[in-house]
Amino acid sequence: MKCSICKSEIDVQANGFTEGHDAMPLSKGRCCTKCNDTEVIPLRMAFVHMGRPIPSTALKDVLKEQRKAKALAKVSLKAITKEVNERKKK
Ligand SMILES: [Zn+2]
DSSP states (O other): OBOTTTOSBOOOOTTSOOSOEEOTTTSSSEEOHHHIIIIIHHHHHHHHHHTOOOOSSOHHHHHHHHHHHHHHHHHHHHHHHHHHHHHHHO
């Protein structure tokens, strides 16, 4: 099974468990011990420290959506700039 964060093979834990760890709220699915210790746990701790509930949507998905929205905004901005420039020429 692959880690949903770093995409490398999930390690076998000391107790023989091969399914890794719950990668939420960073990513849907499972993750390796390294990502769990260095990414997922600190993220959960950060939410606890901020007194915020752990998000139920994976942050990776939120970022993906934001990137999509940003890309879309960029394209629209380019189109608007182009239109303005073309109008200036006339
Ligand atoms: Zn990993």
